[in-house]
């Protein structure tokens with residue numbers, strides 16, 4: 001999608017111009033934990049980050065952790081189970097960098113602290129949803145594995161990524 005600055009514009013405008021109540025991000029992520037597989041669907045219950053956004057907003061306070069709406073999370077979880085998806089719920093890491101020099105060291109740290117996967121937007125979505133008292137959820141399909149190097153093919157992306165879209169739409173209307 002384009003990272004924290006980009007999603008922050010979308011979320012601010014969806015809320016302030018269109019009064020959107022439920023914001024669900026569907027996107028991809030790179031798995032970190034060994035038992036998270038490509039094509040798994042991750043429901044981000046919470047998000048850690050290296051983005052400066054929350055530091056700018058909260059100064060010295062660690063506003064943590066930005067969290068999903070329980071209602072949307074539960075609906076998405078129930079729907080995903082009904083559809084037989086391989087679902088994971090947990091902490092994701094929202095990074096400001098896709099390419100970085102210290103990837104190896106970062107992955108060891110994130111793995112040790114049970115972070116499931118890396119992506120680039122969830123923290124901003126959850127923090128803004130909290131600010132405006134809206135419901136938010138990130139639903140992420142694992143497109144590649146940061147440790148094993150396994151990747152989804154373009155056919156995979158077209159077919160399996162539909163599952164997370166269906167889960168998200170049903171979670172919003174349940």
Ligand SMILES: O=P(O)(O)O[C@H]1O[C@H](CO)[C@@H](O)[C@H]1O
Nearest residue numbers: 001002003027028119120121
């Ligand atoms: O699948 P999308 O939504 O684009 O999200 C992921 O893919 C992008 C990186 O290629 C980042 O924005 C990351 O969060």
Ligand SMILES: O=c1cc[nH]c(=O)[nH]1
Nearest residue numbers: 028029030118119120
């Ligand atoms: O490895 C990945 C895959 C998707 N999105 C990311 O930010 N990283």
